[in-house]
Amino acid sequence: MKNTFNEIKAQDKEYIMNTYGRFDVAFVGGKGATLYNEEGKDFIDLGSGIGTSALGANDEKWSAAVSKQAKTLAHISNLYYNPVTSALAEKLCQATGMKNVFFGNSGAEANECAVKIARKYSFDKYGADANRNKILTLRNSFHGRTVTTLAATGQDVFHNYFFPFTEGFIFEEAGEEALNVLKNDDKICGVMMEMVQGEGGVFVLDKEFVSAVAKIAEEKDIVLIVDEVQTGVGRTGTFLASQQYGINPDVVTLAKGLGGGLPIGAALCGEKTCKVLGASDHGSTFGGNTVSCAGALVVIERLLDDGVLASVSEKSEYLRGKLKETFGDKIKEIRGLGLMLGIDFDGPTSKEIAAAGIANGVAVLTAKSAVRLLPPLTITKEEMDEGVARLAKAISSLEK
Ligand SMILES: Cc1ncc(COP(=O)(O)O)c(C=O)c1O
Numbered sequence: 187m188k189n190t191f192n193e194i195k196a197q198d199k200e201y202i203m204n205t206y207g208r209f210d211v212a213f214v215g216g217k218g219a220t221l222y223n224e225e226g227k228d229f230i231d232l233g234s235g236i237g238t239s240a241l242g243a244n245d246e247k248w249s250a251a252v253s254k255q256a257k258t259l260a261h262i263s264n265l266y267y268n269p270v271t272s273a274l275a276e277k278l279c280q281a282t283g284m285k286n287v288f289f290g291n292s293g294a295e296a297n298e299c300a301v302k303i304a305r306k307y308s309f310d311k312y313g314a315d316a317n318r319n320k321i322l323t324l325r326n327s328f329h330g331r332t333v334t335t336l337a338a339t340g341q342d343v344f345h346n347y348f349f350p351f352t353e354g355f356i357f358e359e360a361g362e363e364a365l366n367v368l369k370n371d372d373k374i375c376g377v378m379m380e381m382v383q384g385e386g387g388v389f390v391l392d393k394e395f396v397s398a399v400a401k402i403a404e405e406k407d408i409v410l411i412v413d414e415v416q417t418g419v420g421r422t423g424t425f426l427a428s429q430q431y432g433i434n435p436d437v438v439t440l441a442k443g444l445g446g447g448l449p450i451g452a453a454l455c456g457e458k459t460c461k462v463l464g465a466s467d468h469g470s471t472f473g474g475n476t477v478s479c480a481g482a483l484v485v486i487e488r489l490l491d492d493g494v495l496a497s498v499s500e501k502s503e504y505l506r507g508k509l510k511e512t513f514g515d516k517i518k519e520i521r522g523l524g525l526m527l528g529i530d531f532d533g534p535t536s537k538e539i540a541a542a543g544i545a546n547g548v549a550v551l552t553a554k555s556a557v558r559l560l561p562p563l564t565i566t567k568e569e570m571d572e573g574v575a576r577l578a579k580a581i582s583s584l585e586k
Contacts, residue, residue: 191224209544216243219565219573221549229544230573233551234562237384237416237526240443240485241494242562248446248484255480262476264469270483271474277486281425284438284454288463289474293415293441294330296451297378299468300437301334303455304376304409305354307436307462311407321376321411322368325359328385329378329413338378341386360395368402376409381427381523384416387554388521388528393431400433409459411437415451416526419443420489420563423499423524430523443563446485450478494563498524504567505559508574516581521556525563528556534584539577542584548576 188194194212211229215222219242221229234240241248255270262268275287288299301321308318323329327340333352336344340357356371358364360379368377377399383389403410412435417427421443424430428438436459441451449472455462489495502524509520509529518530531539536552543550551558561573 189224194224209541209549211544211549218242218244219562219569228547230548230569230576232559232561232565232573232577233549234443234560235447236551237421237442237560238445239447240419240421240563241446241488242564243447245446245484245488245564247488248481251484252448252477252481255477258476260475260477261472263471264474268476270476270479274474274479274482274486277483278440278452278454281486281490282429282438282454283434284456285460286455288453288455288468289479290451290453290470291449291472291475291478292330292451293413293439294332294335294451295470295473296415296439296441296453297329297335297338297411297413298332299453299463300378300411300413300439301338301376302468303437303453303459303462304378304411306467307409307459308375310462318373318375320354320356320371320374321378322356322358322364322371322374323378324364324380324383324391325357326383326386326389327357327378327380327413328383330415360391365395365398365402368399368406368408374406374408376411377403378411378413380413380415380417381431382417382422382526384526384558385553387556388526388558390521390523391431396428396431396433400431400435403436409436411435411439413439415439415441416560417523419485420495420498421524421526421560422522423495423502425489425495427523444482444485445478446481448475448478448481450475450482489563498563501525501563501565501567501570502527505561505570505574508570512574512578513581522559525559525561525565527559528553529559530555531557531581534581538584539581542580543577546576546580546583548573548580550577 213221219231221231312318323340325340329335329338337351412428418440438454521528536557
């Protein structure tokens, strides 16, 4: 393996498809919310691998469970039972009130599964001739990168090049018009939304709107899908963000933070949808992989039994306070829930700030105009203080 940054970068540029705009840094290790580059320089991690490393780097319990599982049985196909995957499914149902789970490997796959469930629910109940197969999603949403989940994403910029896209998705702004369409279009079988639009710029959906959608969905027998790929698994201060909205989704999708850094996605079904998919209707070779599930079991244990989830709201308030105190009126707006924050700064763009962040030892994300923070849920006060101080240096460097 290459050792210096320039060698690593050159190898990457030559052999990996150029689909990502990478920052000028390579990471080789970490502990909690601190990452290390190849020279041992530390960086405060306020992005946690885009919300995946919920417990930060190298959580002791998580690393031990994952290593143990890798040494015991790293994978077994879905043709057989195993105790790890079923234990995770039970824990997820207990934490969410849902009835059963389908495991895949990513958020996009979880959403693909949700789309299939909504369509088959309607097909089974109303028949093929009813053509009840449209799915309404929101403008500014993001649901994934497969051809179907791109089609489901309510942003025109993603509907390019890869024609023909999967048919049957319609988009509305979150608001009155979306409610009207849901009420009046009898061809709709599902509605899918994020409680906080993460990639879209960290916009929190209005509670009244969400309750109104849930009410119409129930009345019209429309499958209510909540995409919690980014908001789920404690990110917003409750296990699911939708739990703060007082709704009962028919399908919830999870990925990102669930595996604590390992690939796993899940579509969870409620009472109405839990019997829609049967033998051979869906599948995934790696779905429910034992090592990923062993990691996810520790994520849930740490969140629920070790108090990590209970600390999220307090940390969120602390971080918001620290940001306001440090940046004052340089901040135009802070949005978000829990440890999912978007900050619009006056002056430099979010991209410029993120690049300057790396030069000053702090890793942040962007979402359109916002600097997006998705720190590990285990982040300490000291790490938050240091992260914000480094962000301040980064922004000052842009003002010179
Ligand atoms: C809300 C939401 N849904 C789906 C996805 C796609 O997840 P994945 O990249 O794991 O396929 C993302 C990824 O950012 C997301 O934020």
